[in-house]
Amino acid sequence: MKVLFLGGVAADTFRGIEAQLPASLEVDVFDDPIDRARLPAAAAAADILVSNHWRGDYPPAPMVRLVQSVATGVDLFDLAALPSGIIVCNAFGHETAIPEYVIMAMLALHHQLFEISAEFRERGSWRTSWVESGPPHGEVRGTTLGIVGYGRVGREVARRAAPFGCHILAANRTPRPAEDSVERLYPLADLDRMLPQCDTVALCTALGPETTGLIDARRLALMKPEAFLINIARGQIVDEDALYAALHDHKIGGAAIDVWWQYPTAAEPNRRGSRYPFHELPNVIVTPHNSGWTSGMIRRRWDEVAENLNRFMRGEPLINIVPTTGERPSA
Helix, strand or coil, X not given: CEEEEECHHHHHHHHHHHHHCCCCCEEEEECCCCXXXXXXXXXXXXXXXXECCECCCCCCCCCCCEEEECCCCCCCECHHHCCCCCEEECCCCCCCHHHHHHHXXXXXXXXXXXXXXXXXXXXXXXXXXXXXXCCCCCCCCCXXXXXXXXXXXXXXXXHHHHHHCCEEEEEECCCCCCCCCEXXXXXXXXXXXXXXXCCEEEECCCCCXXXXXXXXXXXXXXXXXXXEEEECCCHHHECHHHHHHHHHCCCCCEEEECCCCCCCCCCCCCCCCCCCCHHHCCCEEECCCCCCCCHHHHHHHHHHHHXXXXXXXXXXXXXXXXXXXXXXXXX
16 A cells, blocks of 8 residues: 655654554655655556645646645645545644643733833833823633634633633634633524623634635624634635734724644745735734644654554544535534
């Protein structure tokens, strides 16, 4: 049986799990940039594809029976270009790192950590201190956190926010039981009822037809003028133009953005994540899609990929199977 590890992240995954794979498994590894001269033969012989992407202009891979994503999202796979009836699996392991990022960002935004620290560091200003009877900053106790997407990440965000004394609401595409820390779980169709109540909104939902453009100008206008938005899901869930305008014009209090509308290319390795200068706004925390990229997450994700490859080789049930039609699971 043959497996093709395709792309830089997949190549790193192979190096991390090589010792866990059965000796009988034949392996081809293609780091970035992809070697198009060798790829046709490797794709033609592969039974398993391990990657985070597959494009329609890649060579045919008629033997592939398992697509194992090295990430949670599978939106970069053109599944129509692969054999029908294949099994698609993803990998998680980020249920610790990303919720920690959300809590960190929520605390930093409410406490105005970066603005106050920068002002004191750069100008020695005591303007926001009790020493000068300055304006007080916020705290998260007693505030309302709204979680959009009550899946693996959303549930862990709720569990971590509860000890801080937050009121927690959530909205999800499909009905599911909520833990005691969640005061109310709304259908996604009722998101408009949840947003006006929230002091912080954390986007934790998967990208799909019903979540693309979910947070648009109208919904941003429903939020409190002092509310914060945290996006660790996908950039396309938020209307780029509307969010920049809302932040620039102080229609909402601020944001933490970890996922973007555009990404680096070989020609632009330092390409900004947006057409707009979000990085220049003082009320915005910007990070380069690395909220989940911790050493612990990488090891957990590698172990999940290795477990699935071994299960497939032994003919055992697989973990993390992704539905290829209909409803996609929340992150």
